[in-house]
Amino acid sequence: MTVSDTNTSIPYYGGEKESLFFTEGVRAFLLFVGSLIAFLLFWEIGARAEWFASGMPTASETLKELWWWVTNPFFNNGPNDLGIGWNLLISLRRVAIGYFLASIVAVPLGILMGISSVARKGFNPYVQLLKPISPLAWLPLGLYVFRDSEVTGVFIIFISSIWPTLINTAFGVANVDQEYLDVAQTLGASRLRTIFKVIIPAALPNIVSGLRISMGIAWLVIVAAEMLLGTGLGYFIWNEWNNLYIPNILVAIFIIGLVGLILDSIFAAVERFVVFGRNS
Amino acid sequence: MNSATPVDTYSPTAQLSIRNVAKVFWGKKDLFSKLSGKKSKDFVAIENISLDIEPNTFVTIIGPSGCGKSTLLNMIAGLSDITAGEILFNNHPISGPGPDRGMVFQNYALMPWMTVEDNIRFAVETVYPKWSAKQVNRTITEHIQLVGLTGAEKKHPHELSGGMRQRVGIARALAFSPQILLMDEPFGALDALTRGFLQDEIERIWEQQRKTVIMITHSIEEALLLSDRIVMMTRGPAARVDEVLDVPFPRPRNREIIDQHPAYHDLKAEMESHLFRETRAVEEARISG
Numbered sequence: 021m022t023v024s025d026t027n028t029s030i031p032y033y034g035g036e037k038e039s040l041f042f043t044e045g046v047r048a049f050l051l052f053v054g055s056l057i058a059f060l061l062f063w064e065i066g067a068r069a070e071w072f073a074s075g076m077p078t079a080s081e082t083l084k085e086l087w088w089w090v091t092n093p094f095f096n097n098g099p100n101d102l103g104i105g106w107n108l109l110i111s112l113r114r115v116a117i118g119y120f121l122a123s124i125v126a127v128p129l130g131i132l133m134g135i136s137s138v139a140r141k142g143f144n145p146y147v148q149l150l151k152p153i154s155p156l157a158w159l160p161l162g163l164y165v166f167r168d169s170e171v172t173g174v175f176i177i178f179i180s181s182i183w184p185t186l187i188n189t190a191f192g193v194a195n196v197d198q199e200y201l202d203v204a205q206t207l208g209a210s211r212l213r214t215i216f217k218v219i220i221p222a223a224l225p226n227i228v229s230g231l232r233i234s235m236g237i238a239w240l241v242i243v244a245a246e247m248l249l250g251t252g253l254g255y256f257i258w259n260e261w262n263n264l265y266i267p268n269i270l271v272a273i274f275i276i277g278l279v280g281l282i283l284d285s286i287f288a289a290v291e292r293f294v295v296f297g298r299n300s
Numbered sequence: 301m302n303s304a305t306p307v308d309t310y311s312p313t314a315q316l317s318i319r320n321v322a323k324v325f326w327g328k329k330d331l332f333s334k335l336s337g338k339k340s341k342d343f344v345a346i347e348n349i350s351l352d353i354e355p356n357t358f359v360t361i362i363g364p365s366g367c368g369k370s371t372l373l374n375m376i377a378g379l380s381d382i383t384a385g386e387i388l389f390n391n392h393p394i395s396g397p398g399p400d401r402g403m404v405f406q407n408y409a410l411m412p413w414m415t416v417e418d419n420i421r422f423a424v425e426t427v428y429p430k431w432s433a434k435q436v437n438r439t440i441t442e443h444i445q446l447v448g449l450t451g452a453e454k455k456h457p458h459e460l461s462g463g464m465r466q467r468v469g470i471a472r473a474l475a476f477s478p479q480i481l482l483m484d485e486p487f488g489a490l491d492a493l494t495r496g497f498l499q500d501e502i503e504r505i506w507e508q509q510r511k512t513v514i515m516i517t518h519s520i521e522e523a524l525l526l527s528d529r530i531v532m533m534t535r536g537p538a539a540r541v542d543e544v545l546d547v548p549f550p551r552p553r554n555r556e557i558i559d560q561h562p563a564y565h566d567l568k569a570e571m572e573s574h575l576f577r578e579t580r581a582v583e584e585a586r587i588s589g
């Protein structure tokens with residue numbers, strides 16, 4: 021076998037030639053940094069020129085303030101002067117308790133509703149009726165029943181973060197691939213073994229994505245609820261509004277977004293872990 | 301030879317005896333379906349099927365698409381109710397699924413969250429809950445070896461090719477030692493070359509174990525290579541067994557020289573003309589509405 025050795029016909033398999041600066045990732049990063057700088061500049065100039073509401077803080081002021089809060093997160097001079105770290109921990113603690121309680125109700129109930137069509141049809145009216153209610157509508161009721169802002173906060177998180185997990189779990193369980201069930205059946209697996217070894221693992225991607233949506237909602241709701249409670253990030257914002265100190269509000273907004281992002285990424289990682297090549 | 305089992309003379313030695321079996325899928329006729337326009341008629345998928353399957357035979361079922369082969373196999377597996385007639389397995393009527401029958405699925409039906417090893421382990425531990433871990437592990441290793449998957453024990457199904465996945469499916473079905481192996485188009489989703497490899501594997505494993513197998517296929521060559529008897533079904537609705545062919549080729553069989561057997565081409569021609577006739581009738585029925 022002879023291969024003619026002409027340089028012109030040697031194929032190039034390296035794909036499109038890419039210089040260091042033009043891979044997709046680098047370009048996206050440049051776009052991000054560029055737009056961020058443009059935004060901060062626009063903000064800085066706009067605030068100085070009073071294009072926005074008068075008294076709007078400049079970008080540099082806000083960043084300085086952010087730096088100060090981030091480097092001094094834990095101080096405690098009474099409830100109206102609490103480090104942002106403490107407030108964050110208070111919010112996270114409420115979310116954790118309410119969300120945990122919601123999950124340990126929603127997952128088993130969702131599994132039951134997925135397995136038994138009687139349970140599904142019987143409980144569905146409650147779910148459909150309660151799901152669309154704004155979480156804040158529960159606030160007065162919670163305060164009246166529990167007479168305690170802490171418990172009420174947890175209750176609000178519970179009642180608003182239960183639905184996505186419940187609905188997704190029931191959906192995932194009800195839609196387990198019939199073939200997996202056939203396998204379990206032909207092996208003569210007991211009902212319990214089928215549920216724990218087949219149905220729950222098969223529905224796990226749905227359950228986790230339900231938990232992820234619930235966590236997102238819990239984090240949205242806690243900030244709103246805390247404005248009417250006593251402590252936490254939401255109250256921090258409310259307090260700074262009463263002080264009319266806008267930079268701190270912006271700092272808190274940024275931190276709320278950042279924490280939400282981190283929480284969501286954790287669940288995204290768990291989702292990837294349980295997928296095993298399915299629905300992709 | 302070349303005739304359906306007469307309805308009233310059942311073989312006394314049969315391991316599996318299908319007697320006058322019919323399957324009707326009941327239509328929706330309740331008030332709600334009528335109002336919503338979703339009313340549908342009853343559908344007689346198969347009617348009056350009788351078939352005796354002797355122990356240690358390899359039986360293939362072949363027939364036009366949609367005639368009810370899967371329906372029949374699912375009834376044997378116990379996954380689907382029998383509308384009329386009965387299926388006797390070791391002289392006892394089948395009343396549901398059970399591990400005396402192992403099933404290999406067309407789309408493998410492996411649990412994606414379990415490794416190769418764990419898929420087989422799940423089957424073995426379900427069927428033999430009292431076995432020691434050592435015994436379970438030995439069975440798993442043996443069957444992974446049997447299907448040639450050594451080295452892939454810790455992989456998940458999505459990391460395997462289709463052919464390898466079906467090897468796991470076969471290992472899983474054999475690992476709990478069913479008396480009979482049911483396979484619904486086990487190689488239907490595979491490319492021709494992989495299909496050939498797996499057919500050879502099945503032939504090799506069958507020579508070792510001589511377990512009763514009922515396999516559905518669309519491939520005439522596959523049926524001729526593997527089976528002792530070929531059941532040819534007519535088109536649906538109300539599909540029946542048209543003819544049962546005995547395949548006389550000596551074993552072990554080899555795909556390279558099997559067509560040198562004097563009966564090969566006659567059998568093949570007979571199956572081709574049957575399938576062609578039935579499939580053409582199906583197409584004509586479809587066109588004329």
Ligand SMILES: Nc1ncnc2c1ncn2[C@@H]1O[C@H](COP(=O)(O)OP(=O)(O)OP(=O)(O)O)[C@@H](O)[C@H]1O
Nearest residue numbers: 325343345363364365366367368369370371372536
């Ligand atoms: N659950 C069901 N309800 C109503 N009709 C059904 C149902 N399952 C199957 N059928 C019908 O019964 C007939 C036989 O189906 P079956 O799947 O057994 O055919 P098959 O021979 O396995 O076909 P293929 O070769 O395409 O796999 C088909 O006409 C199908 O539409």
Ligand SMILES: [Mg+2]
Nearest residue numbers: 369370371484
């Ligand atoms: Mg089929």
